[in-house]
Amino acid sequence: MSGKKEVWIKADEGAWEVDKKPRITTALESGVDCVLVEESDVEKVRELGKIRVAAFGDSPHADVIVVGRKGEGDGTIELPEDLSASKDLDTLRELSKEKYTTASFVIIKNKDYERLAAELAKASDYLIVIGTDWKVIPLENLIAELQDYDCRIIAGVKDAKEAKLALETLEHGADGILLDADDPSEVKKVMSVVEEVGRERLPLLAAKVINVKQLGMGDRVCVDTCSMMKLGEGMLIGSAADAFFLVHAETEESPYVASRPFRVNAGAVHAYVLVGEKTRYLAELQSGDDVMVVDRDGGTKNAIVGRVKIEKRPLILIEAEVGKRRLNTILQNAETIKLVAPDGTPISVADIKVGDEVLVHLEESGRHFGMKIEETIIEK
Structure with a gap:
């Protein structure tokens, strides 16, 4: 059962x-x-x-x-x-x-x-x-x-x-x-x-930012869902299959663009998104797929992908550490793209600096074709 x-x-x-x-x-x-x-x-x-x-x-x-x-x-x-x-x-x-x-x-x-x-x-x-x-x-x-x-x-x-x-x-x-x-x-x-x-809760930790680096142009993935997200919600995205940043949904207005609370501007095409017990590459997502929405407390719920947009945009690298463990993600370099502080406040990647803390999720197992396995896998 x-x-x-x-x-x-x-x-x-x-x-x-x-x-x-x-x-x-x-x-x-x-x-x-x-x-x-x-x-x-x-x-x-x-x-x-x-x-x-x-x-x-x-x-x-x-x-x-x-x-x-x-x-x-x-x-x-x-x-x-x-x-x-x-x-x-x-x-x-x-x-x-x-x-x-x-x-x-x-x-x-x-x-x-x-x-x-x-x-x-x-x-x-x-x-x-x-x-x-x-x-x-x-x-x-x-x-x-x-x-x-x-x-x-x-x-x-x-x-x-x-x-x-x-x-x-x-x-x-x-x-x-x-x-x-x-x-x-x-x-x-x-x-x-x-x-x-039915909401599973995932443990979220505070990670300290140790490096912020502007990169060149690359393909990033914007995930539009069939659900409205609220403050503190987003998706778990990362460059490694056992380490994820909570990337915030576009729930806030800005001087440059209206809010898009159904959207997570998620990251570069190579990145993983955590979906239940599995991971998917962002570039693989398509209309009709299930994705997992996570809130600041680690609460999860399912959403349906309505549309995925892959476009060339300037990118930024965010590196952080929890104890001796390091993790990174690559996001679009724009003020509307945000991570989440431990108190649930969205932080724009345009404002993030070394020493800031952001919410992350870490796992102990490696993954093979998106499934958890007990195996040592090193991803840099």
Whole structure:
């Protein structure tokens, strides 16, 4: 169980126009990962927009086939004493043979249903668990028991408060939530909770600038994203794959140019940008790629590249050190290009001088084709 936290919307009850369609429309507008619907509504969802669809029944047109409703999972069929004889379990195994992506659906009424959920999960890609009078303990038990299995736990919730609790249970939390709510504002609150909970934090250190050198002309990369960044945010850029400077987004007005808060004027074409667990060369980025935005506290979030511009510009070398470790980056030599001081203040490269401190991120591992490896690599 790992990876991005998922948000599903429950839209399987009521009339299509009055109840289901509004929920699905809100899901599409909010960037939700998946909607849970009746088998008969799968094609209607497809007509509304592009989103993953999970459906009760056995529709081959659904992205995820959900087993358990009107079965043992919701108590319609009595549980067998021997859970290995479960009819829902047999159905899941048959679907798996046909290579379908499956989910088991269980309403946790008591300890027996918790046991059923654990057994069904071991034959499923997803486990959807709905609580009755419980909040944490059964979910904690399932997370602990299934940690070595390749099944993602989706916890049923009614609001953002319950979503936060589910996603933070036992540190790892559920892998996602199934939201049962009509209010569009609640969906947006839940999306904010998921973004905050899923934000990895990277350690940032203060590095002392030891050299500032104007260079000649070179090709630099300007990364325009599909997100608006704010004061203190930017991207981690560096000439070595284990040492990065926090290069600030163009969030501030200047006498020469308007602010471009979606933009990071990132550096020379050879430089690395840290993207999650990997690095990419700036010159490789293109429209539609994912990049990582980092704030002054090391908090991270994803952004989508909208456009990359590579242009010849005058360059400047910034060298810094942390203890005995040295690092450098090459940026465009312009007053709008900024690094970040330890207090979060942007510092223009036109004003940086020896002795100033800027925020950096250091790693211990080297990298091969952008992936971390335990190997000694020297980059100068």
